Amino acid sequence: MGQKINPLGFRLGTTQSHHSVWFAQPKSYSENLQEDKKIRDCIQNYVQKNMKISSGSEGIARIKIQKEIDLIGVIIYMGDPTLLIESRPLAIEELQRNLQKELVQNKLHSANRKLNIAIKRVAKPYGQPNLLAEFIALQLKNRVSFRKAMKKAIELTEQAGTKGIQVQIAGRIDGKEIARVEWIREGRVPLQTIRAKIDYCSYTVRTIYGALGIKIWIFADEE
Numbered sequence: 001m002g003q004k005i006n007p008l009g010f011r012l013g014t015t016q017s018h019h020s021v022w023f024a025q026p027k028s029y030s031e032n033l034q035e036d037k038k039i040r041d042c043i044q045n046y047v048q049k050n051m052k053i054s055s056g057s058e059g060i061a062r063i064k065i066q067k068e069i070d071l072i073g074v075i076i077y078m079g080d081p082t083l084l085i086e087s088r089p090l091a092i093e094e095l096q097r098n099l100q101k102e103l104v105q106n107k108l109h110s111a112n113r114k115l116n117i118a119i120k121r122v123a124k125p126y127g128q129p130n131l132l133a134e135f136i137a138l139q140l141k142n143r144v145s146f147r148k149a150m151k152k153a154i155e156l157t158e159q160a161g162t163k164g165i166q167v168q169i170a171g172r173i174d175g176k177e178i179a180r181v182e183w184i185r186e187g188r189v190p191l192q193t194i195r196a197k198i199d200y201c202s203y204t205v206r207t208i209y210g211a212l213g214i215k216i217w218i219f220a221d222e223e
Contacts, residue, residue: 007191007200007217015197022067035103036065042099043076050091051084058083061128074117079125092117126153127160129216133203136167136214140205146173146182154186157218164188164219171212189219197221 008016024032040063047060058080066073078084084091100115125131132153139149150167157165164187172179190196196219203214 007198011194011196011198014194019062020065020067022065032067038103039063039065039072039074039099042102043074043095046095046098047078047084058125059131059134061122061125061130071114071116074115076117076119077122077128078119079122079128079131081119081121084119092119124160126156127162127218127220129199129201129218130203132157132167132218133201133214133216136169136216137203137205140169140207140212147184150182150184153216154184158186162187162218162220163222166217168215169212170215172209173212175209187219189217190222191217193222195222 012018020036022032043063044060051058059078061077061079063077064075066075096115096117099117103115122128122131126135135156136149136153139152140146146169150169153167154165164185166183166185166189168181168183170179170181173182189198191198199218199220201216203216205212205214
């Protein structure tokens with residue numbers, strides 16, 4: 001079971017909550033879903049364009065969206081938001097204007113509907129699978145050995161106080177002609193235990209050899 005289903009969806013209602021919180025009628029559900037995807041893509045593109053990520057811990061850990069009748073609240077959780085704010089002091093206002101303009105142009109957002117964006121810092125960046133995947137992706141792009149990158153990622157995660165981690169990389173690793181899957185695990189990762197707090201991400205990195213898929217499972221605690 002643990003290998004056949006997304007660990008986050010498997011635990012919804014127990015240890016996990018939705019990253020998007022809103023209610024919509026069946027007719028407008030697809031529009032709200034497209035709006036969520038557009039918001040996330042626009043934020044990711046803006047951060048990648050205006051922020052130089054050097055270690056992977058400065059990026060976006062997750063984006064939470066909460067919708068009301070006349071308001072869309074977006075919270076961006078980042079490892080180190082000061083780098084973005086220092087490089088662009090009016091980053092939040094600029095991002096808010098660009099996002100609202102993009103949504104109105106695509107007819108996914110009413111001009112009378114307010115958009116509020118906030119940025120929060122993550123306490124332990126390397127305890128977040130998305131930031132850890134960005135770290136591994138940077139190492140692979142710099143042609144560092146995949147085994148060295150995975151072992152270093154595990155060391156950083158252990159320093160964050162987690163109880164277990166599993167890292168998997170798939171594709172033409174090290175430029176080999178035949179694609180394969182390599183993985184490493186440290187500690188406990190009980191994927192079939194619903195009460196276990198497991199965070200998960202799937203990340204795609206494009207290298208000179210082609211696209212590689214990175215999957216990370218992090219076991220934080222158990223209720």
